[in-house]
Amino acid sequence: MASIQQSNTLKLPNGTPESQCKVVTAPTIAKSLLAEVAKDLALLEYKPKLVGILANEDEHAKTYAEYSAKTCKENGFDFDLRIVSKADIEESIFAANTDKSVHGIIVYYPIFPSPRQDQYIQQLVALEKDVEGLSHKYIFNMYQNIRFLDVPMCGQKSILPCTPLAVVKILEYLQVYNTIMPYGNRLFGKTITVINRSEVVGRPLAALLANDGAKVYSVDLDGVQIFTRGRGLKKHKHEVTVTDMKLEDCLPLSDVVISGVPSKSYKVDVSKLRDGAICVNFSSDKNLEAAAVKEHASIYVPTIGKVTIAVLLRNLLRLCHNRDMRESYKHIARQARRSIDVCALHGVRIEAAESIVEKLTTAGYLSASDESAVPAVAVTPTVSEQTAEDKEETQRSTAQLEALWKQLPELTIKEQTGKQEELDKLLLALDESFKRKNGTSA
Numbered sequence: 526m527a528s529i530q531q532s533n534t535l536k537l538p539n540g541t542p543e544s545q546c547k548v549v550t551a552p553t554i555a556k557s558l559l560a561e562v563a564k565d566l567a568l569l570e571y572k573p574k575l576v577g578i579l580a581n582e583d584e585h586a587k588t589y590a591e592y593s594a595k596t597c598k599e600n601g602f603d604f605d606l607r608i609v610s611k612a613d614i615e616e617s618i619f620a621a622n623t624d625k626s627v628h629g630i631i632v633y634y635p636i637f638p639s640p641r642q643d644q645y646i647q648q649l650v651a652l653e654k655d656v657e658g659l660s661h662k663y664i665f666n667m668y669q670n671i672r673f674l675d676v677p678m679c680g681q682k683s684i685l686p687c688t689p690l691a692v693v694k695i696l697e698y699l700q701v702y703n704t705i706m707p708y709g710n711r712l713f714g715k716t717i718t719v720i721n722r723s724e725v726v727g728r729p730l731a732a733l734l735a736n737d738g739a740k741v742y743s744v745d746l747d748g749v750q751i752f753t754r755g756r757g758l759k760k761h762k763h764e765v766t767v768t769d770m771k772l773e774d775c776l777p778l779s780d781v782v783i784s785g786v787p788s789k790s791y792k793v794d795v796s797k798l799r800d801g802a803i804c805v806n807f808s809s810d811k812n813l814e815a816a817a818v819k820e821h822a823s824i825y826v827p828t829i830g831k832v833t834i835a836v837l838l839r840n841l842l843r844l845c846h847n848r849d850m851r852e853s854y855k856h857i858a859r860q861a862r863r864s865i866d867v868c869a870l871h872g873v874r875i876e877a878a879e880s881i882v883e884k885l886t887t888a889g890y891l892s893a894s895d896e897s898a899v900p901a902v903a904v905t906p907t908v909s910e911q912t913a914e915d916k917e918e919t920q921r922s923t924a925q926l927e928a929l930w931k932q933l934p935e936l937t938i939k940e941q942t943g944k945q946e947e948l949d950k951l952l953l954a955l956d957e958s959f960k961r962k963n964g965t966s967a
């Protein structure tokens with residue numbers, strides 16, 4: 526039987542093949558992400574500031590630093606580059622950690638010859654300012670598929686590393702993520718090969734994709750591992766199994782092939798690709814030959830750098846959002862504690878406020894030993910009874926307070942903030958009425 530050569534081309538009338546492959550470039554995808562960033566930035570009441578710390582002469586790091594400076598400024602963010610010596614790196618991080626005007630910190634790597642020493646430096650950046658998500662807590666959350674920092678409040682999102690997240694955003698843009706599926710399972714049914722299993726990009730990327738429901742072939746020099754979400758309802762995080770497969774076994778099975786091999790001579794054997802596959806290269810070297818990949822792929826993304834920087838800004842906004850959430854929740858926590866205490870003085874319990882305090886304590890906004898906001902007052906009334914009028918007012922206020930706390934959990938954080946003045950007024954009225962009842966004066 527004559528072999529029919531299958532390729533992703535149509536013959537034009539003049540006989541030259543026309544590729545059906547669509548090349549989607551990083552700037553196009555970055556643009557759509559930056560438009561979202563601009564929308565979110567407009568909602569902020571301050572200008573976020575990113576501090577870059579450069580303590581090396583690495584050309585890639587320098588380029589990346591210049592590039593992040595440019596993108597920040599073009600998109601309405603403050604950027605402050607601090608060039609320091611290796612000996613001063615720790616001090617420089619501590620200074621940025623405690624500086625209230627700084628919202629995010631990026632330290633450019635590599636700094637020291639030993640990766641272990643760089644990892645030590647990575648853990649010095651404050652969790653609240655770690656824009657690349659390199660802190661252990663963020664890495665733990667990523668691998669464990671924990672998406673929030675403050676369960677059960679779920680107001681602060683965990684931070685994901687920029688390059689793996691950039692690949693996820695690219696696949697979302699290309700609609701590989703199926704938005705009809707529930708969030709967290711939108712890659713269900715997809716098979717994806719990732720060539721590179723470094724701790725910086727390849728392994729976190731494979732885990733992220735598996736946590737979203739994909740079957741991932743993670744390929745490195747030591748072989749192929751399969752990352753999946755695991756079966757059964759309880760398996761919320763990815764599972765890894767070792768196989769004796771080779772890259773060429775994975776390619777024909779894959780809907781998406783993502784390559785990041787840092788070598789000029791390395792090329793993916795595109796003849797093994799499934800027709801219509803989606804191909805992404807994140808290596809600074811071209812792991813896929815453009816002309817050849819277009820013969821088979823439906824979509825080809827040749828670089829991702831611009832998307833990575835857009836994600837950096839997105840992460841910075843997320844840090845700002847998290848900071849604002851912490852402030853709001855802390856305020857709500859203080860008000861809830863005070864409401865409970867003030868009402869207790871009047872012999873009334875507010876269960877809705879108690880349940881919020883419990884949740885906020887679990888989420889880490891309040892420690893169980895936190896002092897009550899209400900100053901200790903003699904609980905036994907010393908003087909006379911309240912007047913009937915006063916009693917009535919007290920009852921009205923406690924009832925209003927109770928109603929307000931019942932409502933609060935259903936409101937958005939903005940709406941909750943809007944209720945805070947009302948809360949303060951009620952609390953003040955009850956304070957006053959208690960003082961009158963006890964004959965103490967302010």
Ligand SMILES: NC(=O)C1=CN([C@@H]2O[C@H](COP(=O)(O)OP(=O)(O)OC[C@H]3O[C@@H](n4cnc5c(N)ncnc54)[C@H](O)[C@@H]3O)[C@@H](O)[C@H]2O)C=CC1
Nearest residue numbers: 688721722723725726744745746785787807808809830833
């Ligand atoms: N555009 C962007 O946003 C970024 C791009 N990169 C680029 O991605 C590439 C990889 O970066 P890293 O993961 O940090 O490098 P790395 O050197 O830490 O890791 C490379 C990994 O690829 C593996 N590898 C080497 N040859 C292979 C082969 N033939 N088949 C399968 N695996 C092989 C290595 O064993 C290693 O695990 C670099 O070119 C880097 O410049 C990295 C970070 C950001």
Ligand SMILES: Nc1nc(=O)c2c([nH]1)NC[C@@H]1CN(c3ccc(C(=O)N[C@@H](CCC(=O)O)C(=O)O)cc3)C=[N+]21
Nearest residue numbers: 551585586589631632633634635657828829830831833
């Ligand atoms: N803490 C830290 N995080 C990093 O992410 C980090 C780092 N340190 N140190 C240095 C490396 C290098 N790196 C690059 C990212 C994008 C391009 C990039 O945008 N490349 C262009 C191609 C180059 C060009 O257009 O000239 C692209 O992919 O479109 C390059 C290099 C991030 N790094």
